Amino acid sequence: MRSPRLAALELRKFGRGALPRAALVALLLLPLLYGALYLWSFWDPYGRLDKVPVALVNADRGATVDGKRLTAGDSIVDGLRDSKTFRWRETSAAEARKGLEDGTYYLSLTIPADFSRRVASSAGDSPETGALQVRTNDANNYIVGSISRTVFSEVRAAASRKASRTFYDRIFVSFSTLHGKTQEAAEGADKLGDGIGTARKGAGDLKDGLAKAAEGSGRLRKGVGELYGGAGKLDDASGQLADGAGKVAAGTRELADRVNGAATSPDARYVKEHAREIGEDARKVAAEARTLRRHLDDLPSAATTAKLARGSAAGAEVLGDSYAELCERAAEPPAFCPKLRKALFAARQSALGARELDTLMQNRNGELDAFPAKLDALRSGAEKLRDKAPTLASEIDAAVRDVNALDSGAHRVADGAEKLHGGAGKLRDGLGTARTGAAGLDDGLGKLRDGADKLQGGMVKLSDGSSKLAGGLHDGVRKIPDYGKDERDARTEVMADPVGLASHATHKAPNYGTGFAPYFIPLSLWVGAMVAYMLFPPLNRRALAAGAPAWRTALAGWLPVVAVGVLQAGALLAVLCWGLGLHLARAAGTIGFLCLTTASFAAIVQWLNARFGPAGRILVLMLLMLQLTSAGGTYPVQTSPGFFNALHPFLPMSYVVDGLRHLITGGDPAAVWRACAVLAAFAAGALALTAWTARRRQVWTVRDLHPELSL
DSSP states (O other): OOHHHHHHHHGGGHHHHHHHHEEEEEHHHHHIIIIIIHHHTTTSSSSGGGGGGEEEEEOOOOOETTEEEEEEHHHHHHHHHHSSSSSEEEEOOOHHHHHHHHHHEEEEEEETTTHHHHGGGGGSSSSOOOOOOEETTTOOOOHHHHHHHHHHHHHHHHHHHHHHHHHHHHHHHHHHHHHHHHHHHHHHHHHHHHHHHHHHHHHHHHHHHHHHHHHHHHHHHHHHHHHHHHHHHHHHHHHHHHHHHHHHHHHHHHHHHHHHHHSSSHHHHHHHHHHHHHHHHHHHHHHHHHHHEEEEEEEOOHHHHHHHHHHHHHHHHHHHHHHIIISSSSHHHHHHHHHHHHHHHHHHHHHHHHHHHHHHHSSSSHHHHHHHHHHHHHOOOOOOOOHHHHHHHHHHHHHHHHHHHHHHHHHHHHHHHHHHHHHHHHHHHHHHHHHHHHHHHHOOOHHHHHHHHHHHHHHHHHHHHHHOOOOOOOOHHHHHHHOOOHHHHHHHHHHHHHHHOOOOTTTTOOSSSHHHHHHHHHHHHHHHHHHHHHHHHHHHHHHHHOOOHHHHHHHHHHHHHHHHHHHHHHHEEEEIIIIIIIOOOOOHHHHHHHHHHHHHHHHHHHHHHHHHHHHHHHHHHHHHHHHHHHHSSSSSSGGGGGHHHHHHSHHHHHHHHHHHHHSSOOOOHHHHHHHHHHHHHHHHHHHHHHHHHHHHHTTHHHHHHOSSSSO
């Protein structure tokens, strides 16, 4: 009898009564209950977190920043309510603590009283971190605590981003303000540089001007010194002039007095009244002088005049002695004494004339030689007097006027000379002061020139410094950002959350149940195979009793369970897809892969049961535990201890989980093909071992008749 027929006969036994039918139905539904219920309960737990009660304590008292009220705690509470992450229940701190202890709340979130103040302190001098307080109680549920840490990390990050936005917005506003002020400072530095350039040019002009002024002051000093010397000479000269003018005035005064006296004297009146007679007499004198000039050669000789002088002197002496004796010594002078006295006078005059004539004739002084010239002069003078005699009176009056005018002018000159002398003295004193001032001015201008030189050097350095200052400020303006509102908002958004996470899930599982289906489906199929071999013998007894070939015996015991397993897989897959909404990326491939999985698991369970009998069921259960812990169905197998990592590649469920993940959510089919090969190998190997076991079971032993353990 062929193996399929033997398998059909084996299955047909479950149609002979209600209990076998019920057992077969239970056998078909057991994997469905095992896998579908698990997945149903875990299908989407994160989508139902809003059912989890969580205590929310908002103790934030708020803060005032720049005159504005900041209530960061209220903002977080509003955000949490809108997020609907948990079932938030606002309560007091005491009730939250009590509820967390008795299990009313799975966890509590407390916003401290100084939360807003700490958030606002980020822009102050002493920034502090605003800490949210989360309390969990793992005695209520450990997973909720793990989920809350993830959720509150997002809450904390959102609150931090909001606080950071405010902080960075202020920084960017400060940048804009700083940019504007620096630009104003740069423009001011430019104007300062222009002003310093003008001042620098002015300092140069001042230096040149002061140099010229110093040169001029030197000349002024020398000129004032010369003027002072000249003023001294002028003072001396003006003094002498004043003295001379005084003397001249005195002389003219005396002359005027004399001339006026003479003009008003009788002689003058006589001259004025007898001018004609004087002219006539002058004419006569001229004539006599001319005559006398012609008769000079007729004068006596010197010997004659000497003899005449001696005789006249002797006669006068004799007459004098006689007069003395007769008149002066006599008691009573005789009456002729007056006449004698006249005679004596005449004799003495004659003697005097004779002596003078002798003297003249002797020509000891050259007077005789000069006498003709004197006569000529006398004649010439007499002739002039003769000619001017008719106008002599008017000329005397004119001379008086001229002399008076001269006197008046001389006095004015004397007064002017005195004033000139006084002015010259003041001029000398003033020039002395001016010379001292010119010297001080020259020294001062020299110092000013030195100062102007230093000022020009300082202005050069100041100009260079202002240029560097303006350049630095312009560089600073270019480096200091100036953001508009839109750009500031964009940058604030980036700076508040500079590192984003671009999450892109390849072949994403839409929910928790889809992600765990590759783990629970093989678990259900393994359990289904394990339970199936509790109802089906691993080796067909009819074939075994008939001495059928071992491989036919093995197939006859394997095919019924495979058929049941395929039905189990179909029922489970139908419920998951149409009942829970499981989406299969590769539906046909999934169906075929589950059939291969069922065949492989059935072969393995068959061999364990065939080879080890009742103990094999325990081994099947142990192998299930090992596969569940090393398949990496929940956490990556790398997170498990090394023992499970060592088992992972040698157990079929590891490849089933890997293959189903790529079939349900999609991905590289190589993993599926690799799993198929592994499962086929396991199935073939298990069948071979089962055939080998069947061959051995064709010979009954005492151990087979009396097994050590029976289940």
